[in-house]
Amino acid sequence: MEAAARTANGGGRSDAARLVDDDRVHRDAYVDAAVFARELCTFWASTWQYLGHASQVPNAGDVVTVELAGRPLMLVRSSDGTLNVLFNRCAHKGTKLVDDERANVGRHFRCPYHAWTYALDGKPLGVPLREGYEGTRLASCSSGGGLAPIRHVAVHRDFVFVKLGDSGPSFAEYFGDALAALDLLADRSPVGRLEVAGGVLRTMVRCNWKIYLENINDTVHPMATHESAVAAARSVWGDRPEAAEKPMAMEQILPFGAPFEFFDKMGARVYPNGHSVLGTRHSIHSGYGRLPEYEAAMRAVYGEARAAEILEHAPQNAVLYPSLAVKGSPQSIRVIRPLAVDRTLVEAWSFRAVGAPDVLLERTQTYNRLVFSPMSIVAHDDLHLFESIQHGLAAEANPWVSLHRGHREGEEMQRVQDINGTNELLMRNQFRAWARFVALDDEVAP
Numbered sequence: 001m002e003a004a005a006r007t008a009n010g011g012g013r014s015d016a017a018r019l020v021d022d023d024r025v026h027r028d029a030y031v032d033a034a035v036f037a038r039e040l041c042t043f044w045a046s047t048w049q050y051l052g053h054a055s056q057v058p059n060a061g062d063v064v065t066v067e068l069a070g071r072p073l074m075l076v077r078s079s080d081g082t083l084n085v086l087f088n089r090c091a092h093k094g095t096k097l098v099d100d101e102r103a104n105v106g107r108h109f110r111c112p113y114h115a116w117t118y119a120l121d122g123k124p125l126g127v128p129l130r131e132g133y134e135g136t137r138l139a140s141c142s143s144g145g146g147l148a149p150i151r152h153v154a155v156h157r158d159f160v161f162v163k164l165g166d167s168g169p170s171f172a173e174y175f176g177d178a179l180a181a182l183d184l185l186a187d188r189s190p191v192g193r194l195e196v197a198g199g200v201l202r203t204m205v206r207c208n209w210k211i212y213l214e215n216i217n218d219t220v221h222p223m224a225t226h227e228s229a230v231a232a233a234r235s236v237w238g239d240r241p242e243a244a245e246k247p248m249a250m251e252q253i254l255p256f257g258a259p260f261e262f263f264d265k266m267g268a269r270v271y272p273n274g275h276s277v278l279g280t281r282h283s284i285h286s287g288y289g290r291l292p293e294y295e296a297a298m299r300a301v302y303g304e305a306r307a308a309e310i311l312e313h314a315p316q317n318a319v320l321y322p323s324l325a326v327k328g329s330p331q332s333i334r335v336i337r338p339l340a341v342d343r344t345l346v347e348a349w350s351f352r353a354v355g356a357p358d359v360l361l362e363r364t365q366t367y368n369r370l371v372f373s374p375m376s377i378v379a380h381d382d383l384h385l386f387e388s389i390q391h392g393l394a395a396e397a398n399p400w401v402s403l404h405r406g407h408r409e410g411e412e413m414q415r416v417q418d419i420n421g422t423n424e425l426l427m428r429n430q431f432r433a434w435a436r437f438v439a440l441d442d443e444v445a446p
Helices: 002-010 013-017 033-041 171-186 209-216 227-237 248-257 260-264 292-312 358-372 379-392 425-438
Strands: 024-026 049-053 062-068 071-077 083-087 102-104 108-110 117-119 124-126 152-156 159-163 194-205 268-270 276-278 317-320 324-327 332-340 343-353 400-402 417-419
Touching (some): 013 425, 033 425, 049 062, 083 159, 152 171, 159 171, 171 317, 171 324, 194 379, 209 317, 209 332, 209 343, 209 379, 227 248, 248 358, 276 425, 332 358
Antiparallel strands (some): 062 071, 062 102, 071 083, 108 117, 117 124, 194 343, 268 417, 276 317, 317 324, 324 332, 332 343
């Protein structure tokens, strides 16, 4: 196995898949540039990726630009209200049509280079000096066909996903029951609707994207990694009784210091294709203060059973593999964007639950600032260790990364199951999916 894995430096599809063993993963999956290039070709093209939220483009002509696995894309609201996803490049010379992160282009796109124009759905409108193209092959060439659309787009509860290539499963097949995490998030609103609120917190992490994503399902690290942050919070909180009402920041930071037993008993579940939910029984978010009027309104809308499910189910993280991590309470998401074999962009977004009390949004934004901001008292611990892992994997003595905790011979990786919260099955499940999709062929070039 080890000898086969070492041949992966060539980046071949079969060799890349061999980097994953039943209970461990080879370091080349994190550090080899050829493997990363292969990922862009196959893995990121054949799996479904989170692109953006419909509330980011509320009006006709609104555009959000995103770079997804090296491809510049645009999410556009058309005049009839439909959403379009297009490659952000002019069909003429390849110029990006929109450079800003957000913009309103009015009724059409106009290339800043040669003034070619396109409708909001990408259809060609105007070409300067059109007579110069008479008798040429422009009309039959893809350059004359307008902006290239993304063929595979799906919207679930206003969350927009894309699949860049033609290989791989359909949207429903890929996510399956894991989409319940988005339903629980959206249903935090009494009217079932979310809006992106405020700005986005972005962090550039000098590590491979898989290192960051693994940590989202790692419940053993908080006691050691965040010891100083918890100690600081405890020194401020002092010896007040456990039942005393806590300020919001204390309510959110102190649970990071919970013992191993708390995290082990929180429960977890895996789904096919790398998806998972961590915190099926409880999580660090379970102890937030009650909001009686809001809870009564939720019961009136959803009924007792569904309202209880929405309000009492507050997972630590739900991963819609590979690019999205969801927190139902607080209402936030993290988006993982791979940039290079050792560079990852992480975005933290806050959502307003329409019709819900403002304190829910305050919780979300406070948590994001406390935990996901690059200047937070929590994130700097993680970022240091992520970059330390990336550097440490250069050591040649041991080429394998351990995923042994909780492993049992013959365990079923694709079956939905309830397990203890510290079981590394959640990570093994991710790498099983990675090995399968990275081996697929696809027409989309890196």
